[in-house]
Amino acid sequence: MGATVRPVVPSSWGHFHPGTGFDRWLLRKVAARIGPAALRLTVGENSVDASDLPPVATVRFCDRRTLLALAPNPHRRFGDEYANGRIEVEGDLLFALETAYRARRHVGRAGPLARVLTLLPHWPGLDRRNIHRHYDLGNSFYRQWLDERMVYTCAYFDSPDASLEHAQVAKMELVCRKLGLRPGESVVEVGCGWGALALHMAREHGVHVRAFNVSHEQVRYAREQARMQGLQDRVRFLEADYRRATGTADAFVSVGMLEHVGKASYGELARVIARTLDPRTGRGLVHFIGRDVPRPLDPWIRRRIFPGAYAPTLDEACRGVLAPAGMSVIDVENLRAHYAKTLREWRERFERAVEEGRVGFDEPFRRAWRLYLAGSEAAFLTGSLQLFQVLFAPAGARTTPWTRATWYHDHERGPACSVPTS
């Protein structure tokens, strides 16, 4: 955080000096598009405050060219210019992003073009390429800052001072309890990451899992883990698209994949769920990053971090996936605050790894990753993003629990916080 990076490309515009009036005009232009954030914008000797609030941070543009590039659409360009070191944030990066997110609420909704983008079709090859770009950056990179089980989704801090390691196990355990898994049952998991949840379900709840993922690196790692833990008979990791999930199961689970499915393919996911679950005894859970109102992801995130991703509203997930699959919503939990805390933990570990020289890649990559982690934390803190965990069951099924009380205190297992550790 706050690493000082000198401008990569010195501005050729610097020689023109058309006067500070122009710079101030440009700064005001950018400020107006950012909205009433508690930020000071600075280029050279000129500063403009974006609101009447005392600034929590200063955003310094290395030169007028950068400022000009940003003026038409600061949200679209900020990420690249920050990553390239042409913009520096002086002060706490998180606070700066948080106030920017809060201000953004006042500058209106996404334009029609941005909304049309969310409707573009996804096909298996595109999904595979999109997933490859983010998740195949190398397992050794992710190992530097994820927990020991390599869980790359929102954790569940059953107490505010729980460790990330504990919180990831607590999340997996909460998912299992919501699903009411019993030994001998079968589970289909789509989008299984490095396999931690599939392995947890098999090891702690005695179920048989078929887990799907298109990331080659992740599947390779997950299979190795299954062998090491002696679970290869109970967990099958398939390097295949969710559309290829066949057969029936007692439970269906998907943690952190819906964001990658794309709205145009929700019907395909609905058909997979419908054909997987028994109408009388089935139940399922989807866990996804969502929104209060339909809006594409930040353009920089969509371009550089998660190509093709879209965070749906709860109602888009209900209308697009669960209702067409013939499912009733049984329970929804918004874990937004837990995702903010998870991202904080990841970012602290990432910064430690950077300091100790354990993260490869070049400085622009590291700055981009820092911005992605801090920006996501700010988005969850401000409610720009939500994290919905949705339990569902076929309409009319009677398999759902009478109350939720046992999820939080189970006399056989003890309180939910005493999660098993392996």
Place this chain on the structure above:
Amino acid sequence: MGATVRPVVPSSWGHFHPGTGFDRWLLRKVAARIGPAALRLTVGENSVDASDLPPVATVRFCDRRTLLALAPNPHRRFGDEYANGRIEVEGDLLFALETAYRARRHVGRAGPLARVLTLLPHWPGLDRRNIHRHYDLGNSFYRQWLDERMVYTCAYFDSPDASLEHAQVAKMELVCRKLGLRPGESVVEVGCGWGALALHMAREHGVHVRAFNVSHEQVRYAREQARMQGLQDRVRFLEADYRRATGTADAFVSVGMLEHVGKASYGELARVIARTLDPRTGRGLVHFIGRDVPRPLDPWIRRRIFPGAYAPTLDEACRGVLAPAGMSVIDVENLRAHYAKTLREWRERFERAVEEGRVGFDEPFRRAWRLYLAGSEAAFLTGSLQLFQVLFAPAGARTTPWTRATWYHDHERGPACSVPTS
């Protein structure tokens, strides 16, 4: 249940005797429209089974005229003909309705006209008239079969063998815990029924409540209760429409009213919520009968029992009310099974009151009420209806609890099941 009622109007068609072939053809026609239910349909000596399943009950039509009246649309006419005693159900009424509801899933969606009906505008005068027709049947009538606090919404049976009295208090307590009420806070309640929740919140949680209702009978009763319990300084019951709720509050709550608002007026409710809640500290809860897919209520229920009512899907409530109000969904609990149990309790009490001659009205009214209670229970059991309890907060507010665990086990208050009783 199963009271035998002779045909009110003997059929003048009985004399024609155009042959049993015609009766059987009509029975098959009705059976086809009911779908594959485990029912035997009978008129005179003729019977037809609606499916290959062993019948759980026999539906006896008193004459051919009744059968003819039902043939074009059995779901539309059944209620009136049953209430008038021209149709009798031999066997368990609940089982008969349950199998009919399950079969209905196979006979397609509501027609376009029925769907257009759900979009008709509501205005305060219409709402008042609709509410009057159901809720002003006389407090003495409802007292015969509701719990002692006159709570006419889904209870929460924290243990399956809890009494209705206990379960209604547990429901109110669960609502208060979800809202995290603290002494001295203010609450706006819209659609307050006979006032039990408003009084509970004030008495057990020390909050100040303004509670709105357009039912004259209910408000009169609620005010009397407030006086008797010495709570008139903390609870104000206003005989006014939800649209007239002004001022701000720490919490907003509405239990069992959204069904009466009408889709066309969701925006008005959204504006009330938005202007009531503080953007940083507010939180709210709506509790309503819902659906998995958009569909009007049963036509008989809409005509005879709840005029103007509509049970929205979760996504209609999110898109229509919560998102426009600027709210994030924090938590959704589907209490469908609890509503089935609540209705079962009400129906048992109702039948006892009928037997003991404590229910007035004529026999068609009592039969209609029996059908309404049993039909609703069947609808919740089969997943044709859902009960959603939705906790929400202004987007970006940080007032929501870290986990739900304290709702189920609070060290200060003890387990949620040890609800206060007064």
